[in-house]
Amino acid sequence: MPSGTLQIRAISGHSGSVPGAGAHREEEVCKYVDVTTCIGCKACEVACVEWNDMPFGKTTFDNTYQTMPSTAWNYWNLIKFNEHPRDDGSLMWTMRKDQCMHCEDPGCLRACPAEGAIVQYANGIVDFNQENCIGCQYCVTGCPFDIPKFNSATKKVYKCTLCSDRVGQGLEPACVKACPTGCLKFGTKPDMLALAEKRAGQLREHSGFANAGVYDPASVNGTHVIYVLHDAKNPEMYGGLPASPRIPTTFTMWKSLAKPVGLLLALLAAPVAFFHYIAEGPKEPQPPSRGDQP
Amino acid sequence: MTTAVERFDDEARRRVAAHGRTIVHDGELLRHPVYTRLLHWAVAIFFLLAFLSGFALYTPWLYHALTPIFGGGPTTRLLHPWFSLGFVIAFALQILNWATPMLWTPADSRWLKRIKTYVSNEELLEPADVGFFNGGQKLYFWTIVASALVFVISGLPMWFPRTFGRGAVAISYVLHDVAALLMLVGFIVHIYESTAQQPGTFQAMTRGTVSKRWAWTHHPAWYRDATGRNPREDYERAAARESDRR
Numbered sequence: 001m002p003s004g005t006l007q008i009r010a011i012s013g014h015s016g017s018v019p020g021a022g023a024h025r026e027e028e029v030c031k032y033v034d035v036t037t038c039i040g041c042k043a044c045e046v047a048c049v050e051w052n053d054m055p056f057g058k059t060t061f062d063n064t065y066q067t068m069p070s071t072a073w074n075y076w077n078l079i080k081f082n083e084h085p086r087d088d089g090s091l092m093w094t095m096r097k098d099q100c101m102h103c104e105d106p107g108c109l110r111a112c113p114a115e116g117a118i119v120q121y122a123n124g125i126v127d128f129n130q131e132n133c134i135g136c137q138y139c140v141t142g143c144p145f146d147i148p149k150f151n152s153a154t155k156k157v158y159k160c161t162l163c164s165d166r167v168g169q170g171l172e173p174a175c176v177k178a179c180p181t182g183c184l185k186f187g188t189k190p191d192m193l194a195l196a197e198k199r200a201g202q203l204r205e206h207s208g209f210a211n212a213g214v215y216d217p218a219s220v221n222g223t224h225v226i227y228v229l230h231d232a233k234n235p236e237m238y239g240g241l242p243a244s245p246r247i248p249t250t251f252t253m254w255k256s257l258a259k260p261v262g263l264l265l266a267l268l269a270a271p272v273a274f275f276h277y278i279a280e281g282p283k284e285p286q287p288p289s290r291g292d293q294p
Numbered sequence: 295m296t297t298a299v300e301r302f303d304d305e306a307r308r309r310v311a312a313h314g315r316t317i318v319h320d321g322e323l324l325r326h327p328v329y330t331r332l333l334h335w336a337v338a339i340f341f342l343l344a345f346l347s348g349f350a351l352y353t354p355w356l357y358h359a360l361t362p363i364f365g366g367g368p369t370t371r372l373l374h375p376w377f378s379l380g381f382v383i384a385f386a387l388q389i390l391n392w393a394t395p396m397l398w399t400p401a402d403s404r405w406l407k408r409i410k411t412y413v414s415n416e417e418l419l420e421p422a423d424v425g426f427f428n429g430g431q432k433l434y435f436w437t438i439v440a441s442a443l444v445f446v447i448s449g450l451p452m453w454f455p456r457t458f459g460r461g462a463v464a465i466s467y468v469l470h471d472v473a474a475l476l477m478l479v480g481f482i483v484h485i486y487e488s489t490a491q492q493p494g495t496f497q498a499m500t501r502g503t504v505s506k507r508w509a510w511t512h513h514p515a516w517y518r519d520a521t522g523r524n525p526r527e528d529y530e531r532a533a534a535r536e537s538d539r540r
């Protein structure tokens with residue numbers, strides 16, 4: 001998103017007010033994924049691999065419409081295929097685009113101990129800087145969506161960048177650009193949420209999906225990728241989308257509070273020892289020798 | 295302990311002793327033979343390396359200060375488990391070497407009950423039942439044994455996160471920290487007690503000897519066993535000589 005600092009404040013020789021004065025630019029971006037209109041064509045998968053210039057790996061055929069079991073360090077975007085039994089015994093096919101959710105409260109960033117390896121931009125994109133990554137994989141543990149993937153050759157972790165390089169230039173992510181059905185859209189968070197709510201309402205009222213809704217989980221303060229689901233009450237049916245994604249307390253309470261406090265308490269032993277010496281002095285061998293050894 | 299392990303320990307002690315020596319001057323006693331000293335410093339060096347590289351990743355405040363020592367963040371992360379492995383191996387040998395003298399005895403329980411007077415330096419001489427190691431030293435030793443075990447058990451999932459999975463790593467992360475903090479406190483106390491707090495102690499781990507005065511002051515029961523003499527009488531004789539000299 002272009003920076004607001006180049007917004008015009010005053011114009012020479014111009015009568016009246018400055019055009020656009022006081023206009024507010026919404027900075028937070030969002031990818032909208034309408035699971036109900038995805039046809040599973042995988043154009044987004046190919047576009048992702050191409051734009052990010054990733055070496056193409058082998059796919060796995062397991063008699064489904066899914067390219068491989070899960071995303072990989074060089075495959076950041078995967079259409080998860082699932083067969084969901086309906087009440088009448090027939091099967092419903094679901095295609096959910098699985099990629100980094102760009103959480104507002106990112107568990108990967110909380111878990112990371114390496115300075116600058118993970119950043120969150122003002123527009124909400126969570127990005128990995130591999131040159132600062134130390135390969136500890138704590139982000140893998142911190143992520144509630146199992147997204148960061150380790151490359152054992154480079155000892156670095158990789159994931160979807162929401163095409164931060166494209167978005168920075170005012171373009172949409174590669175996956176959105178490639179989508180032929182319009183089930184992927186990109187814009188500001190409020191716009192995408194409004195669109196998603198509208199679509200979910202349509203599904204409830206006209207398509208018979210009484211539980212249709214928007215997936216924007218509050219347990220991570222919302223995400224910058226949102227889904228429209230036929231059944232928002234049961235996100236698990238879309239290839240294990242967690243109903244309430246949680247960052248382990250290891251990386252919240254423990255890391256941000258108990259760890260530094262614990263270290264300070266432990267280090268207290270040093271001044272205690274020092275002042276013990278000052279107050280009590282050393283324990284000399286007795287009797288204190290004033291001449292030769294005994 | 296099985297006899298095979300005992301034989302291994304005896305053999306190691308004998309072989310290392312053949313390659314080194316401890317010079318015991320007049321008025322001194324042999325405290326730690328070559329093998330014990332070698333293990334102690336191997337443990338100490340690996341401990342320091344693992345400790346510094348571990349605390350580099352412990353908190354962002356230390357990351358900046360400590361990772362450059364090891365050539366940056368990635369190498370710090372790469373080396374830490376290997377330093378730790380060195381520590382664990384050296385310390386396992388030290389456990390074998392010290393298992394017998396570190397066994398807890400009723401005298402140690404009595405020592406622990408009077409730890410207050412020990413800390414406040416109230417008594418000049420330790421009670422007659424304090425042996426080769428006192429209760430505090432044994433407590434420190436077994437604390438390190440326990441934290442080393444926790445370190446290994448919690449370290450493996452963090453070393454191989456994909457084998458053990460998210461849940462194991464999340465728990466291990468906390469256990470590893472707790473063990474590190476426990477060891478940090480023990481380490482600070484250990485260094486203080488063995489240097490500034492008790493003059494004449496440090497040479498036990500460098501040259502391997504201590505003065506007889508040191509021995510009857512801090513470990514009278516060991517003095518009695520090592521020399522066959524009464525520590526209290528020897529102390530009083532030395533004290534009388536000191537006052538004559540003045």
